[in-house]
Structures are given as C-alpha cells and as structure tokens.
Amino acid sequence: MTRPMNRNLLFIVALLCLSHVVLYAQKRTLSKSSPILEPYSELIPGTKDIFLEMMPIPAGEFLMGSPENEPNRKEDEGKPQKVRVDAFWMGKFEITWNQYEPFMSKEMREEALNKDKLVNGKTLVDAVSYPSPPYVDMSFGMGKDGYPAINMTQYAALMYCKWLTMKTGHFYRLPTEAEWEYACRAGSTTAYHFGDDSKKLDEYAWYYENSNGGYKKVGQKKPNAWGLYDMHGNVCEWTLDQYVPDAYQTPKERKASDYIPVTTLYPIAVKGGSWDDDPDQLRCAARRGSQPSWKQRDPQIPKSKWWFTDASFCGFRVVRPAIQPSKEEIEKYFRTPPDDL
Numbered sequence: 001m002t003r004p005m006n007r008n009l010l011f012i013v014a015l016l017c018l019s020h021v022v023l024y025a026q027k028r029t030l031s032k033s034s035p036i037l038e039p040y041s042e043l044i045p046g047t048k049d050i051f052l053e054m055m056p057i058p059a060g061e062f063l064m065g066s067p068e069n070e071p072n073r074k075e076d077e078g079k080p081q082k083v084r085v086d087a088f089w090m091g092k093f094e095i096t097w098n099q100y101e102p103f104m105s106k107e108m109r110e111e112a113l114n115k116d117k118l119v120n121g122k123t124l125v126d127a128v129s130y131p132s133p134p135y136v137d138m139s140f141g142m143g144k145d146g147y148p149a150i151n152m153t154q155y156a157a158l159m160y161c162k163w164l165t166m167k168t169g170h171f172y173r174l175p176t177e178a179e180w181e182y183a184c185r186a187g188s189t190t191a192y193h194f195g196d197d198s199k200k201l202d203e204y205a206w207y208y209e210n211s212n213g214g215y216k217k218v219g220q221k222k223p224n225a226w227g228l229y230d231m232h233g234n235v236c237e238w239t240l241d242q243y244v245p246d247a248y249q250t251p252k253e254r255k256a257s258d259y260i261p262v263t264t265l266y267p268i269a270v271k272g273g274s275w276d277d278d279p280d281q282l283r284c285a286a287r288r289g290s291q292p293s294w295k296q297r298d299p300q301i302p303k304s305k306w307w308f309t310d311a312s313f314c315g316f317r318v319v320r321p322a323i324q325p326s327k328e329e330i331e332k333y334f335r336t337p338p339d340d341l
Contacts, residue, residue: 013163035322037087045167052164052301054089057183057246058275061085070191072280076287080249083178084181085249090175090183091230091317093148093218093229094237095160097139100149103163104131108252128163129310131156139313146217148315150242151308154238154268154290156251157316164318164335166266171229173333175319177241177296178256179288180271183319184284186230188227191283192226192232198279205233207282211275215312232282235315240333243267243289257321262335274313 033065037056044050063080066073129252131152138151154162157174164172175183190196194204204224206216211233219229239261241247247260261267273282274304280286324330 004062019308022069033085037089039092040089042168042170044099044102044164047102050102051100052318053092055092057088057090057179057226057319059083059085059087059322060182062182062185062187062256063189064178066191066283067113069198070285072283073285074287076245076248077285081248081251081254082254083182085179085182085253088179088320089320089322090179090228091319092227093225094235094315094317095149095157096218097144097147098150100152100160101144103160113230119164122329128166129159130163131159131161134308138308141308142214143217148218148235149308150215150235150315151311152315153309154262155296156308157238158334160316161318165330171317171330173326174238174240174316176256177239177269178237178254178258179273179319180237182256183226183327184224184229184272186228187321188225188284190282191285193284194222201232201279201282205230205273205303206275207233207273207302208276208278214276215275228308231272233273233277234275235313236270236272236281236288238316239269239271240312243269243287245289266290276313 011251020192037058041054042052042054044052061082061084064083065078065080065201067080133165136201139147140151154174161172161174184193186193188194192198192204193200194200202210204222215234218234221230223229224231240262242260242262242264244260270288270290272284273286281288290311296311
C-alpha cells in the first residue's frame with residue numbers, strides 16, 4: 001500500500017509550482033514592456049545597396065551625468081541621477097554620405113513626393129521638406145564614400161529622419177541626450193565607455209591628437225560593449241534637445257525618451273566630441289551646445305539657411321524606438337524650423 005505524500009513535501013512542491021507560474025508571468029510581462037531586440041540591417045528603399053545597420057539597446061536604468069571627482073567634468077553635466085530607459089535600436093555607425101545623399105537627390109525627392117509611404121493604409125508622415133541642391137562639395141574635400149555626413153543643421157538631420165521614416169515605414173529619429181549617453185556608456189559608469197584612462201582613446205576614437213585634421217571612415221576603431229562605433233570622436237552628433245546649461249543640475253525622476261523641445265536655433269545639444277576635440281570633450285557625460293559661428297561661412301547662402309552649416313565636425317546617427325508611436329506622436333518630433341532660423 002502506497003503511503004500518503006508527506007505534508008511538508010506537498011508544501012514544497014506547491015511552492016515550486018507557484019514560483020514557476022510567477023516567473024512565467026513576469027517573463028511575459030517583461031517581454032511586452034521591454035521587448036528583446038536583435039540587430040538588423042535595412043535596405044533604404046529606392047537604393048540598390050545602401051543599408052542601415054541598427055544595434056539593439058536594452059531597456060534599463062543608468063546614472064546620467066558625471067561625479068564631482070571625474071577629471072575635466074563641467075558643471076553643465078549635472079550630478080549623476082537615475083534615468084529609466086525603454087528599449088530602442090541605435091545606428092551602428094554615424095549616418096554616412098552614402099546614406100544621406102539619396103535624401104538630397106532630385107530623383108529620390110520626386111519619387112517621395114509622388115508616392116507617400118503607406119503603413120496600414122495610412123500615410124505615416126506628411127510631406128517631407130528637402131534641402132536645395134548644394135553648390136559645393138559639402139565634405140570640404142575630406143571624403144564621402146564611407147565617411148560620416150557633416151555640415152547639416154539639426155533641422156536637416158530631423159528631415160532626413162522624417163524622409164527615412166516615410167521610405168521604410170519604421171519610425172526613425174534623433175536620440176535624446178539621455179538616450180545618447182546611455183547608449184554610449186553601454187553599461188559603464190566611467191568617463192569613457194572603456195574606462196577612465198584617456199590614453200586608451202587611440203583604440204576607440206578619432207580626435208585632435210590622431211585625426212590629422214579631418215574625419216575618418218566610420219567603424220575603423222573599436223566599438224563599445226553594445227557594438228556601437230565612433231561614439232567617442234570622429235564627428236559629434238546632434239540630439240533632439242535644446243541645450244540648457246542647468247538642465248541636469250536638479251536630480252528628478254526622468255525617462256530617457258524625455259527631451260527639451262527646440263524652440264530657438266541656438267544652442268542645440270550635441271554629444272560625443274569630434275576629430276577636432278580634446279579628450280575631455282569626448283567623455284560620455286560631456287555636453288555641448290551649437291553656436292551661431294557654425295553657420296558663419298555657409299557656402300549655400302542665402303538658399304540653404306535651413307539646411308547647411310560650416311560645422312565639418314558635426315553629424316548624427318539615428319535611433320528607432322522598440323514600440324512605434326502613433327502617427328500623431330511621430331509628427332511631434334518633426335517640428336518646423338524655429339522662427340529665428
């Protein structure tokens with residue numbers, strides 16, 4: 001005759017079953033709110049061999065800003081404060097001329113104006129504004145094939161994102177300051193994503209001491225832990241945010257997707273440092289605002305005031321949220337130029 005199972009054993013078995021149910025429920029909840037993303041490559045429609053390579057950035061939390069003992073820190077970086085981050089993808093590389101010039105071409109422009117990209121039967125974004133054709137080589141002779149696109153305003157970078165969104169059906173935009181710093185750090189808490197020793201920059205970055213006076217092809221140095229190249233140096237990168245010097249002085253609960261809307265042309269926040277900068281400007285927490293001098297010698301005046309700059313050290317990369325917003329929410333990102341532009 002079989003004896004009844006010990007009560008204590010029954011209790012343990014019940015607890016184990018319950019724990020599996022809870023873990024399963026937690027996993028399902030996590031997968032919905034924080035989807036697990038994979039790297040992907042997407043052909044830009046209308047081109048034969050021009051792809052976007054996107055890397056997954058996991059959801060999480062991080063301390064934005066720099067501690068008071070970090071060498072060469074600036075007050076505008078703020079004290080470290082916790083920021084919550086939703087999952088997103090970020091460009092593996094800075095946007096190159098190969099990827100940017102189709103947006104500037106007459107043929108691609110006419111095709112886009114004549115045929116809106118439809119998603120679920122609805123136009124994803126309204127008509128896209130396009131730059132006037134450049135009259136000079138906007139790379140200033142530094143190279144185009146495989147090199148980062150430069151000399152565009154933040155508005156031009158936004159319109160590229162809008163064009164890319166319409167072409168692909170996926171929502172692309174500029175990163176916020178917080179998203180950019182989170183992606184750059186890739187889980188680190190040090191001055192650079194590889195540590196605190198600026199002597200190691202040569203392995204990861206193009207900057208004043210090793211650039212020989214110009215930018216370089218993307219992806220030539222080592223990536224960070226999340227597979228992103230040139231987050232330090234090469235060209236600094238536009239963000240969505242208006243630059244406000246004391247924006248991060250007061251710690252508060254923040255989400256990385258929150259940003260300071262641009263309402264005036266200067267200054268707008270850029271991150272990452274460039275081929276023309278010293279190591280302190282390349283730190284993860286370093287902030288910088290655009291200046292009127294960046295358009296002092298616009299070679300396209302007067303037709304290109306919305307589009308071109310004389311900032312051969314500034315470009316951008318794109319991000320794509322894991323969960324695509326509604327059409328109305330998307331349109332909020334693609335603002336019109338400030339009145340003082």
